[in-house]
Amino acid sequence: MDAIIQTFQLTKKYKDETIIKPLDFSLKKGEICALIGKNGAGKSTFFKILAGQQMPSSGEIQLFGKSGKEIETAKRRMAFMVETPAFFPDFTAVQNLEYFRIQRGIVDKKRMYEVLEIVGLAHEKKKRFNDYSMGMKQRLGIALCLLSSPDCLVLDEPINGLDVEGIMEIRKLLRKLNQENQITILISSHILTELDLLATRFVFIKNGVIVDDLSRELLEEKSRKQILLTVDDSAKTVQLLERAYADIQFKVLPNQEITIQNYVERSGEINRLLVENGVMVKEFSIKVMNLEEYFLGLVEEDTHD
Numbered sequence: 548m549d550a551i552i553q554t555f556q557l558t559k560k561y562k563d564e565t566i567i568k569p570l571d572f573s574l575k576k577g578e579i580c581a582l583i584g585k586n587g588a589g590k591s592t593f594f595k596i597l598a599g600q601q602m603p604s605s606g607e608i609q610l611f612g613k614s615g616k617e618i619e620t621a622k623r624r625m626a627f628m629v630e631t632p633a634f635f636p637d638f639t640a641v642q643n644l645e646y647f648r649i650q651r652g653i654v655d656k657k658r659m660y661e662v663l664e665i666v667g668l669a670h671e672k673k674k675r676f677n678d679y680s681m682g683m684k685q686r687l688g689i690a691l692c693l694l695s696s697p698d699c700l701v702l703d704e705p706i707n708g709l710d711v712e713g714i715m716e717i718r719k720l721l722r723k724l725n726q727e728n729q730i731t732i733l734i735s736s737h738i739l740t741e742l743d744l745l746a747t748r749f750v751f752i753k754n755g756v757i758v759d760d761l762s763r764e765l766l767e768e769k770s771r772k773q774i775l776l777t778v779d780d781s782a783k784t785v786q787l788l789e790r791a792y793a794d795i796q797f798k799v800l801p802n803q804e805i806t807i808q809n810y811v812e813r814s815g816e817i818n819r820l821l822v823e824n825g826v827m828v829k830e831f832s833i834k835v836m837n838l839e840e841y842f843l844g845l846v847e848e849d850t851h852d
């Protein structure tokens with residue numbers, strides 16, 4: 548059983564509004580999976596349901612293949628940072644961890660020192676939490692997650708508000724946890740350049756629906772290229788494209804520019820189609836997209852799909 552998290556037709560409604568539409572998701576062992584979506588797409592709600600902080604309206608969750616009553620035992624193999632942990636500002640890192648260690652019934656005292664070592668705070672363990680930088684505070688949050696030696700971490704916006712150095716530290720730490728400690732990671736962030744450096748899989752969510760789910764290889768291979776066109780008549784171009792290719796995905800930009808997200812491998816054919824039908828193609832090029840542009844292409848309202 549390689550799936551750590553699996554959801555089946557999971558939904559969440561607040562009053563009359565459905566925030567999570569029937570959602571089938573699986574997180575496989577070893578992945579660093581990035582959940583990407585605009586503000587309000589439903590990422591935090593999804594994480595809170597996984598953490599048990601919110602109840603789903605319908606559907607099923609399996610953790611490590613377990614569901615129902617057995618899920619609580621399986622959940623002990625996971626750690627969640629979906630809200631900033633409530634550390635005591637005047638306590639040192641050790642005192643804070645000690646508080647949570649006792650609260651959670653973790654017997655092994657030396658584990659606190661191990662996790663501080665792992666997150667690179669061993670030398671700062673006697674500093675007051677308030678005197679920590681934002682990056683250090685986040686690393687202490689991750690240390691707290693690691694206290695119970697989880698196999699999987701679920702992190703909602705762990706790099707939010709950090710400076711470049713803090714972001715880099717977290718990236719290094721998460722990579723180490725994944726590669727050396729074999730911890731599977733599900734992470735959300737708005738800093739897509741960072742996710743691009745870190746994740747092995749990219750899941751895009753829009754209005755509570757998964758709109759794309761790609762491995763790093765697939766994202767690089769299939770999706771980063773797009774056709775960039777400048778024509779004399781974008782309305783006619785759109786008509787021709789829609790008639791010729793039913794599932795074509797494109798975006799009309801100002802100044803008679805159009806980008807086409809798929810059919811890159813048939814660019815010659817598209818060029819010929821336009822020219823033969825009297826469209827003047829002023830520019831035709833293949834543009835390589837970064838993750839941010841790919842994401843925007845997917846989620847922007849005016850995208851044709």
Ligand SMILES: Nc1ncnc2c1ncn2[C@@H]1O[C@H](COP(=O)(O)OP(=O)(O)OP(=O)(O)O)[C@@H](O)[C@H]1O
Pocket residue numbers: 561566584585586587588589590591592593
């Ligand atoms: N307790 C709640 N009651 C009612 N609506 C809620 C509640 N929590 C979240 N929502 C709504 O659900 C939607 C999804 O919110 P959620 O926080 O999951 O989005 P998100 O993708 O995490 O966004 P962000 O990136 O801004 O954190 C939003 O429209 C939000 O207003």
